[in-house]
Amino acid sequence: NAGVTQTPxxxxxxxxxxMTLQCAQDMNHNSMYWYRQDPGMGLRLIYYSASEGTTDKxxxxxxxxxxxxxxxEFSLRLESAAPSQTSVYFxxxxxxxxxxxxxxxxxxxxxx
Amino acid sequence: xxxVEQSPQNLTAQEGEFITINCSYSVGISALHWxxxxxxxxxxxxxxxxxxxxxxxxxxxxxxxxxxxxxxxxTASHPRxxxxxxxxxxxxxxxxxxxxxxxxxxP
Numbered sequence: 756n757a758g759v760t761q762t763p764x765x766x767x768x769x770x771x772x773x774m775t776l777q778c779a780q781d782m783n784h785n786s787m788y789w790y791r792q793d794p795g796m797g798l799r800l801i802y803y804s805a806s807e808g809t810t811d812k813x814x815x816x817x818x819x820x821x822x823x824x825x826x827x828e829f830s831l832r833l834e835s836a837a838p839s840q841t842s843v844y845f846x847x848x849x850x851x852x853x854x855x856x857x858x859x860x861x862x863x864x865x866x867x
Numbered sequence: 868x869x870x871v872e873q874s875p876q877n878l879t880a881q882e883g884e885f886i887t888i889n890c891s892y893s894v895g896i897s898a899l900h901w902x903x904x905x906x907x908x909x910x911x912x913x914x915x916x917x918x919x920x921x922x923x924x925x926x927x928x929x930x931x932x933x934x935x936x937x938x939x940x941x942t943a944s945h946p947r948x949x950x951x952x953x954x955x956x957x958x959x960x961x962x963x964x965x966x967x968x969x970x971x972x973x974p
Contacts, residue, residue, distance in 0.1 A: 786960065798953065798964040805960055813961065845910060852897065852959060855912035 756781055759859035761846050767865045768836045776831040776862050778846030786849050787829035788856065789813075789821060791842040798845070804829055836866045870894045871956050873965035880972050886941040888968045890954035897959055899930050899937045904951040904967070913939070915957075944972045 762777045778787065789801040800813030804823040818840060820832045829848075833840060846859040871892045880886055890899070901913040914921050914928040916937070921928050925944075930937040941948055951967040 788960075788962070790962075795966070797966040798955070798962075800962045803960050803962075811960070814963065843908070847910075852957075853915075855900070855915045857912070858902075858910040861908055861910075 758782065759846055759848055759857050761844075761859040761862050763862060764860065765863050767867065768833075769867050770837060772836050773832070773834050774836065775833075776844055776846075776864075777828070778830065778859055779828045780846075780848040780857070781827065782848065782850075782857065783826065784848040784850050784857075785826070786851060787823065788847040789819075789829070789831045790845045790847065791815065791840075792845060792861075793842050801831065801844075836864075838866045840864065841866045869966070870963045871954060871965040873952075873954055873968050875968060876966065877969045878971070880944050880970070882945060882972055882974050884944050884972075886944050886948075886970065886972075888939045888952050888954075888970070890937045890939070890965055892935050892937075892954075892956045892963075894956055894963060895958055896956040898957040900955040900957055900962075901928050901937075901939050902953040902955065904953060906950065910953075913952075941970075944970075946972045946974050948972050 759780045785806045788803045790798045792798045799815045802821040804810045807826045822830045844862045847856040849856045874889045898917045904910045925942045927940040953967045955964045
């Protein structure tokens with residue numbers, strides 16, 4: 756089992772460019788999450804999908820969109836990247852509310 | 868004031884010492900998570916608890932719901948325990964994280 760995979764591992768964008776971060780899990784988990792981690796700020800929830808077909812905003816959703824493509828995949832889209840979106844992005848998944856989360860390896864994004 | 872506060876921010880210990888990391892939260896939660904972030908950046912879940920106490924090997928996590936406080940203890944600490952430890956309040960998928968405690972265990 757690969758667990759939770761994220762692509763790409765690194766990305767550099769210019770202000771205003773768009774991109775999609777991909778996340779996939781092979782554990783048949785129902786719930787998936789996108790977080791960002793900034794120095795001194797800790798992890799913050801961007802969006803989550805409690806089950807296939809549903810998505811909900813987290814603490815910091817502005818500037819992002821998500822798609823729960825199927826049970827395995829949950830993508831995060833930046834339509835017009837800004838320097839404030841420079842961060843490390845983590846995807847995570849879990850079976851349900853009473854379960855622990857499994858994290859992907861992260862994507863380091865720099866917006867110039 | 869952050870909704871989830873951790874202390875201390877940084878902790879240095881000698882190998883073999885007993886370590887305690889504290890987490891206080893001001894929000895309503897259904898569960899409390901403890902995570903470990905390795906120096907390379909990877910994050911693993913250590914515990915998820917909603918009451919009482921859990922133990923995995925040398926790690927123990929406790930939670931006091933009335934006082935809105937949780938602790939992570941490491942017994943007989945080892946240099947490989949050096950990492951950032953993060954607590955998170957889980958309010959039915961709405962996750963709020965502490966800033967983390969950077970632990971360094973010296974041989």
